[in-house]
Amino acid sequence: MVEQKGVLVCAEVTDQGRISPITLELLGIGRKLADDLGSKLSAVIMGSEIGNIAEELIFFGADNVYLVDNPLLKEYQTDPYVTALQRLSKYVTPDIIVIGQTSIGQDLAPRLAFRLKTRLTTDCINLDIDPETKLLFQTKPVYGGNVLAVYACETKPQMATVRARAMSPSGRDDSRRGKVIPFDSKIDASLLKTEVVKRVKEEAKGVKLEDADIVVSGGRGIGGPDGFKQIDDLAKLLGGAVGASRPPCDMGWVSSTCQVGLTGKIVAPNLYIAISISGTSQHFAGMLGSKNIVAINKDPEANIFKVADIGIIGDYRKVLPAFIENLRKIAAHGSE
Template sequence: MDIQNYKGVMVLGEQKDGHIRPVTFELLNRGRDLADKLGVELSCSILGNEIEDLTEIIYRGADKVFHVAGPALAGFLPGPYARALVRLVQEERPEIFIAAATTTGRTVMPLVAAGLKTGLTADCTLLDIDDKEKILLQTRPAIGGNIMATIKTPFTRPQMATVRPRSARPAHRDESRTGLISVKNYGDSPVSAVERFLAYVPDATQEVSIEDADIIVAGGKGLKTRDGFKLVEELARLLGAGVGASRDVVDLGWASYPHQIGLSGKTVSPKLYIAVGISGKVQHLAGMQTSETIVAINRDPEAQIFQVADFGIVGDAFEVLPELMGALKNAPGRRLREGSEDNAL
């Protein structure tokens, strides 16, 4: 493989029912930064039959959009998606190809990487360009939870990575930007009987998506029991906040999986994140450290969570939380956000 023949940065956009998913704009922000560092073009591939408003992708920083269309690509199916992307990459030859670490990105990118016999790094929290070698540095939390690993793909192209959703801000919108939108019609690929999409069922029971909450109160094992964890839920209710949980807490059954924040759960980026009784393993931090303001409450002054916190209280949650709730209830003229039912647990 002559790696010199590969130029440019490509991101994989996502759509649902023809609407561009916001995670696409986060990728464009990442991609623009990398493309500028390399002095190359940024392209965005997006698969699906009819997609509204592809110019929005240009406004958000792409120089080119490849809309890959075909009857087999209407909804996500790993096989057809992967085959289309392998073909696109072979035609366009980007040196870097990144996708979001969503259920789609985490499924299709390994197929594409295996098809192209190149490397792939999952769940990166940081992407950068090595100044000297001009190659991609992919950084992700690694084994055990307290270290980071930086990985490169030196000999093969493209250099591929998935990045945590919400680990970057959406790209700035600029309507004066121009770019090229081209349609790749791989329509000859027939709808295959090997994989058949049957239905999408929205999850009615799925409680609030905490990804969208402005404030999140999250609890960890320091709360000792399920009853202890209720303090976190109570504070969340008072603040109209979403409830988050560490992996330990979900494993213990005090909270359900949709509340799990961290590498194996959700990544959130709220205006305010209050971590209660959470020690702050890297895996958890990976899911919340881009929050605007972080408050940590923990008994252990050495807890790692304090290192990412803007404000920390060293103390027992069972003392601090009742006091805090008391003060919030009594504070005259307080300006609590509207606590909508949606945001409660």
């Protein structure tokens, strides 16, 4: 039996060839877990011609960086990525593997877990080492975030994917030292079972919902597309993005890409303003990670007030214009 030790995190590379933001969060939590176990933190970076950024992972906390550089890995495709990572995992034999709950991670991690004959907890918002058993305790929201579940896995490696913005990113320190280790994954084109015909970019107007520092969302009570013009004005004024609960999307008042919730986007901005949103569990699933929640609703019993930090009970049609006007005044005053 091979001894399984250390923590392995799976770095992601952006289209521009940089290290993605969630990678820093993975290195942040990975470093903490490795320190708690008294073991090493390894990172794997997969792609094509990415040797120049591998060292940066050391500056952000990795002791070892496995560089899997292969033209077949230029863009993400399931089969070559899963196979390369499976082979690396067999070689490194980590105790824990942590991957981002991203477009790539959601595809890669489950297949890898099945192939490594282990179990995976997806979409974790907290990871801890239990001081007694040294097992990885994995906390994930279930039932639309109404309930939290803590899991531990009996098989190794213990695997988790983590939600974006749930972990603190690690800071850069150029004095950190470590090793970049090239790894030949021996993958070849016969592995490719899918063919990417094209990639289509859809430019979001204004700030992207998932990246926004401020999100202004409207619900059923907004009443129609006209009301969303006010939401849009407010979002623009604050430099934020427009969100919505499910009903306005279903009714076509706003694009369904605005939907925040279980069947939409998960956001965790600094400020989330929920206007005329009553608060179903499905909506909460998408926004409870927000740092500050403001709710405006005419129903004092609305569920949204149970999760809000600041609230106004009343019709948004009366509240919003004065709110917007005073925000403008404050902004003008601040720049004087």
